[in-house]
Amino acid sequence: REPLVESGGGSVQAGGSLGLSCTASGVIRGNYPMGWFRQAPGKEREGVATLDRFGETTYADSVKGRFTVSRDADKNTLYLQMNSLKPEDTAEYYCAAAVCSQCSLLLTSTAAIWGQGTQVTVSS
Secondary structure, three states, X not given: OOOEEEEOOEEEEOOOOEEEEEEEXXXXXXXXXXXXXXXXXXXXXXXXXXXOOOOOEEEOOOOOOOEXXXXXXXXXXEEEEEOOXXXXXXXXXXXXXXXXXXXXXXXXXXXXXEOOOEEEXXXX
């Protein structure tokens, strides 16, 4: 079983909303540091939002005020609510977890446990 499984991607018009979910399993549970990253065609993967084990959130400047990351620890699920979507938000979105429960997951992290990705397409 994959440790991280995303769902909820799809297509939406600019200005619309989408919600992503990431269900974790195995050692990834509780307040494990997790986050969302994305990769657009021809671009490098970038951090979108992170949630540390203390509940603190960090967002990329490009999504602040529009995206919200949250967690349901009982369900072992991480969420990303995306509002006011723009065409430049089009990308493959990846759920990620820190490589250990006491490690950090930053927007700039390249080492992480990755989900398989889910496509988000925003049309103008």
